[in-house]
Amino acid sequence: MEEIRHHPVLLEEVLEILDCRPGRVYADGTVGAGGHSRGVLERSSPTGRLIGLDWDEEALERARKNLSPFAGRFELRRANFRDFHSVLESLSIPGVDGVLLDLGVSSEQLESRERGFSFRWDAPLDMRMSQETMTTAQELIRKLPAAELERLFRELGEERWARRIARNIVRARQKAPLRTTRELIAVIERSVPPQRRGIHPATRTFQALRISVNEELNNLKAFLLDAPGLLNSGGRLCIISYHSLEDRIVKNHFREWARGEGRKTSSFALLTPKPVVPSGEEVSRNPRARSAKMRAVEKL
Secondary structure, three states: OOOOOOOOOOOHHHHHHHOOOOEEEEEEOOOOOOOHHHHHHHHHHOOOEEEEOOOHHHHHHHHHHHHHHHHOEEEEEEEEEHHHHHHHHHHHOOOEEEEEEEOOOOOHHHHHHHHOOOOOOOEEEEOOOOOOOOOOOOHHHHOOOOHHHHHHHHHHHHHOHHHHHHHHHHHHHHOOOOOOOHHHHHHHHHHOOHHHOOOOOHHHHHHHHHHHOHHHHHHHHHHHHOOOOHHEEEEEEEEEEEOOOHHHHHHHHHHHHHHHOOOEEEEEEEEOOOOOOOHHHHHOOOOOHHHEEEEEEEEO
């Protein structure tokens, strides 16, 4: 579940779904290091354009370098994908022909030791994707009551041992503040029975904290409210998710659109009746792609 992505996940499948062609405008709402964006620019050569967003300034710097061979054909902005509408307005772009979101946390963010996303090394309990976010994981651990922590771990992390972890966190912080990943992991390991461990015992708790700190589900829902209006006629929206909460939100919205429900005026076709998942070959090359699910729709 701690998805490190060195290679763009489902790259060929994304490019096929987006139907990249010259003269069209595409948008990548989670640019990261620019892997998918590079594929879109290559496939839409020589005149396709790309608008790329990321919350993380470090990610944008990497993307600028990786996309430099396509100078003049892309525009990168520091923004959350929920603000796509205002970014396109600022660029005087009325609509785009394809949008990609690759949700979750990037390999570079996980491997940045000081940001606290990973339980593989000791770091401050930060977990912010953007330094503009006010609340850190440490603050949630410090101030939330046991019942709220339990709800957070159960709902956002689907953690079976949520109650025990929450109660033990409250006990521990009464003695001393929990400031680092290692201190939190020690509490979690005391809470999860050894015989019940498959994945690392901290995986689900870390996921829940990260989702909460960055308001990931709220951002996705806000984006999906605006998404129909971002697309030109014939435009396609493609979303890769990595856990069931995100996938459920995407699936339900896409199905509603295809059935003509909701407050949009356009009609949509579901391009993926079942989610597209990585091949066995891709998972063997990049094991952490195994939880990826891609869904897509087309605006008719």
